[in-house]
Amino acid sequence: MTISVIGSAVTKFGELWNKSLRDLAREASLMALQDANIAPTDLDAIFFANMMASNTSAQAHLGSLLASELGINVDSTRVEAACASGGLAIYRAAESILSGHYKKVLVVGAEKMTDLVADTTTTALMEAGDEEWESSFGATFAGLYALIARLYMHKYGATDRDLALVAVKNHYHASLNPNAHFRNIISVDDVIQSSLVASPLKHLDCSPVSDGAAAVVLANSAYIKNKHQVYLIGSGSATDTLSLAQRPSFTSISSAKFAAKQAFSQAKLTPHDIGIAEVHDCFTIAEILAMEDLGFYPEGQSVKALRKKETSFGGKLPINLSGGLKGCGHPVGATGVKQVVEIVKQLSGQADERQANNANIGLTHNIGGSGATAVVHILANKI
Amino acid sequence: MTISVIGSAVTKFGELWNKSLRDLAREASLMALQDANIAPTDLDAIFFANMMASNTSAQAHLGSLLASELGINVDSTRVEAACASGGLAIYRAAESILSGHYKKVLVVGAEKMTDLVADTTTTALMEAGDEEWESSFGATFAGLYALIARLYMHKYGATDRDLALVAVKNHYHASLNPNAHFRNIISVDDVIQSSLVASPLKHLDCSPVSDGAAAVVLANSAYIKNKHQVYLIGSGSATDTLSLAQRPSFTSISSAKFAAKQAFSQAKLTPHDIGIAEVHDCFTIAEILAMEDLGFYPEGQSVKALRKKETSFGGKLPINLSGGLKGCGHPVGATGVKQVVEIVKQLSGQADERQANNANIGLTHNIGGSGATAVVHILANKI
Numbered sequence: 001m002t003i004s005v006i007g008s009a010v011t012k013f014g015e016l017w018n019k020s021l022r023d024l025a026r027e028a029s030l031m032a033l034q035d036a037n038i039a040p041t042d043l044d045a046i047f048f049a050n051m052m053a054s055n056t057s058a059q060a061h062l063g064s065l066l067a068s069e070l071g072i073n074v075d076s077t078r079v080e081a082a083c084a085s086g087g088l089a090i091y092r093a094a095e096s097i098l099s100g101h102y103k104k105v106l107v108v109g110a111e112k113m114t115d116l117v118a119d120t121t122t123t124a125l126m127e128a129g130d131e132e133w134e135s136s137f138g139a140t141f142a143g144l145y146a147l148i149a150r151l152y153m154h155k156y157g158a159t160d161r162d163l164a165l166v167a168v169k170n171h172y173h174a175s176l177n178p179n180a181h182f183r184n185i186i187s188v189d190d191v192i193q194s195s196l197v198a199s200p201l202k203h204l205d206c207s208p209v210s211d212g213a214a215a216v217v218l219a220n221s222a223y224i225k226n227k228h229q230v231y232l233i234g235s236g237s238a239t240d241t242l243s244l245a246q247r248p249s250f251t252s253i254s255s256a257k258f259a260a261k262q263a264f265s266q267a268k269l270t271p272h273d274i275g276i277a278e279v280h281d282c283f284t285i286a287e288i289l290a291m292e293d294l295g296f297y298p299e300g301q302s303v304k305a306l307r308k309k310e311t312s313f314g315g316k317l318p319i320n321l322s323g324g325l326k327g328c329g330h331p332v333g334a335t336g337v338k339q340v341v342e343i344v345k346q347l348s349g350q351a352d353e354r355q356a357n358n359a360n361i362g363l364t365h366n367i368g369g370s371g372a373t374a375v376v377h378i379l380a381n382k383i
Numbered sequence: 384m385t386i387s388v389i390g391s392a393v394t395k396f397g398e399l400w401n402k403s404l405r406d407l408a409r410e411a412s413l414m415a416l417q418d419a420n421i422a423p424t425d426l427d428a429i430f431f432a433n434m435m436a437s438n439t440s441a442q443a444h445l446g447s448l449l450a451s452e453l454g455i456n457v458d459s460t461r462v463e464a465a466c467a468s469g470g471l472a473i474y475r476a477a478e479s480i481l482s483g484h485y486k487k488v489l490v491v492g493a494e495k496m497t498d499l500v501a502d503t504t505t506t507a508l509m510e511a512g513d514e515e516w517e518s519s520f521g522a523t524f525a526g527l528y529a530l531i532a533r534l535y536m537h538k539y540g541a542t543d544r545d546l547a548l549v550a551v552k553n554h555y556h557a558s559l560n561p562n563a564h565f566r567n568i569i570s571v572d573d574v575i576q577s578s579l580v581a582s583p584l585k586h587l588d589c590s591p592v593s594d595g596a597a598a599v600v601l602a603n604s605a606y607i608k609n610k611h612q613v614y615l616i617g618s619g620s621a622t623d624t625l626s627l628a629q630r631p632s633f634t635s636i637s638s639a640k641f642a643a644k645q646a647f648s649q650a651k652l653t654p655h656d657i658g659i660a661e662v663h664d665c666f667t668i669a670e671i672l673a674m675e676d677l678g679f680y681p682e683g684q685s686v687k688a689l690r691k692k693e694t695s696f697g698g699k700l701p702i703n704l705s706g707g708l709k710g711c712g713h714p715v716g717a718t719g720v721k722q723v724v725e726i727v728k729q730l731s732g733q734a735d736e737r738q739a740n741n742a743n744i745g746l747t748h749n750i751g752g753s754g755a756t757a758v759v760h761i762l763a764n765k766i
Binding site for chain 2: 020022051052053057059060061062063064065067068072073074075076077079080081082088091092095096099101102112123124126127128129130131134135234237238239240241242243246254255258283301324362369372373
């Protein structure tokens with residue numbers, strides 16, 4: 001049995017003060033259903049990816065919430081794995097079809113981050129880390145990724161100007177994406193001159209706090225044929241220790257390596273077969289680690305590729321054509337789903353101004369916390 | 384392919400001030416693994432059911448948390464559907480095996496309710512309801528279930544003394560269960576004389592705020608044979624509107640009816656085949672609705688059965704031999720898993736003082752919110 005993505009959509013990402021979590025989830029869902037040319041009543045199940053609705057909307061039970069909004073009463077599950085919730089929800093949704101339970105299921109990822117019941121967004125986001133061993137000592141994710149960046153720079157001779165290349169590239173890509181949170185082009189100097197958050201990471205090394213939603217409709221390929229059909233041909237999901245301190249290495253995320261290995265094995269492909277990728281650039285250093293963990297570049301070599309613009313629009317392996325988390329925005333529960341939506345739009349020739357040339361196989365890489373969860377999907381426009 | 388429960392365990396339920404969420408989850412998990420006679424490294428995946436760790440422990444990302452605690456790096460998912468999280472996690476876990484992805488998976492449900500970051504437990508629990516249409520207007524679950532109780536009493540001539548019979552029965556059963564939150568036997572007069580919470584519901588009509596965890600190991604039956612093996616032969620999951628106000632009927636929960644229909648259909652059984660059941664008695668009225676929604680009794684007739692003690696220990700259809708949510712306790716994420724553990728212990732002859740006679744088929748009924756999610760499982764000790 002194979003799984004197809006038969007519909008996909010994203011809302012605008014950004015500071016969407018006039019939209020609630022349920023507005024965003026409903027909007028993305030209805031657009032994805034329209035794209036799939038099916039009605040809510042055609043769905044067998046719903047998977048809702050969200051991390052922090054308890055903190056932002058005083059609302060749990062989101063599966064039922066969305067089923068109610070769509071006027072249906074199907075099996076509905078909220079999946080949570082911090083910022084990897086979206087990728088993991090797609091994994092579970094695909095499984096529900098592979099099990100034989102269902103034929104068509106909706107996956108929506110949505111996060112409303114600009115309304116907040118908790119003290120600060122940073123505090124709420126630290127629930128993705130280890131409360132006993134990280135957040136209770138005052139660690140933040142900018143701080144944790146700064147440790148990673150510092151060690152990577154020391155080990156491989158990279159500079160903060162190299163890290164900045166990720167932000168510059170992803171802002172450029174985002175300028176081509178009408179749904180992106182940021183549409184402004186920035187320079188390396190802009191990044192370097194932006195305020196320091198956690199040395200060596202500056203303000204423009206960090207992804208923003210965004211509202212937004214994304215949705216896909218998955219189906220058993222046997223039952224569906226439509227013109228935009230894209231196939232989910234491999235998936236992997238793995239974990240690492242919740243706290244960074246317990247890991248043998250900071251400059252590689254083992255969960256991402258495991259998840260990629262599973263996905264490549266299932267797809268019977270290697271990293272060389274991938275034409276485009278959406279990776280989890282919550283901070284600039286994270287994209288550099290992803291390039292190596294996924295096997296696109298040897299350890300310590302990604303920076304050279306960034307300098308040569310190999311991963312920019314028009315390069316040999318475009319990464320984060322959506323703008324990534326940095327440029328497109330990072331509504332955490334939505335991110336993993338948005339990555340798949342972007343790959344689907346690219347592989348089906350619907351990416352407009354940012355359309356990659358000749359891309360037939362794409363990969364998504366979605367991380368929770370500082371790598372405690374990783375989910376990788378591989379998609380293709382033919383099988 | 385069939386699914387077996389090859390290991391199961393519960394922690395003590397109650398006010399466990401010296402145990403954290405991770406302590407409880409680890410304890411239940413290790414006991415269930417020991418019961419299954421396997422090591423953490425034998426597991427292919429983890430499913431963690433929890434509703435309110437954001438509010439109680441400033442911690443999300445619980446799949447990775449538990450994987451870390453067990454020293455493994457497998458695919459790990461938190462499943463949330465309010466108080467139905469446990470039942471739904473088992474549903475998703477079974478699916479992961481049926482899909483062919485995995486052979487052995489761990490499901491743990493855990494909730495630490497006596498530590499609280501939010502204002503009150505009642506506020507945090509209202510995230511199971513509809514924030515825009517219920518909690519923002521001041522509704523609580525005691526209030527919502529009181530509306531249901533009031534209407535049921537009016538429609539079928541039941542009294543508050545009839546409702547109290549549920550609490551009396553479940554406290555008696557809990558007195559036989561060493562892991563129960565409450566071990567005290569109570570009378571109808573005790574219930575009636577306890578303080579009014581939301582008319583007609585008194586203090587002793589309500590399930591308590593408890594800490595606790597429960598875990599099961601599920602496996603593809605083809606790979607396993609052990610002496611306590613119990614089979615999961617049918618499951619169903621459905622939703623209803625998130626807010627009570629949108630429903631055509633208050634005296635029946637349609638999601639439970641749908642979920643039961645699916646589970647009975649999959650198991651090729653009828654309500655008459657069930658020997659024991661664990662149902663979601665968050666309030667006494669909820670057990671009465673369950674008895675009817677599951678098809679055990681016609682609408683409006685459950686109270687007669689309660690008066691005749693048909694659902695008491697030794698009766699023809701014992702319900703909530705664990706003590707139910709009322710007597711055993713209700714750590715919300717743990718409840719749906721604990722229900723399955725109880726049925727497994729009963730069907731494999733391990734229920735000690737509260738062992739049912741000749742029970743070969745059992746059912747669990749797990750509800751989220753005021754019925755916005757319902758999950759039903761049917762288990763048997765032979766296939």
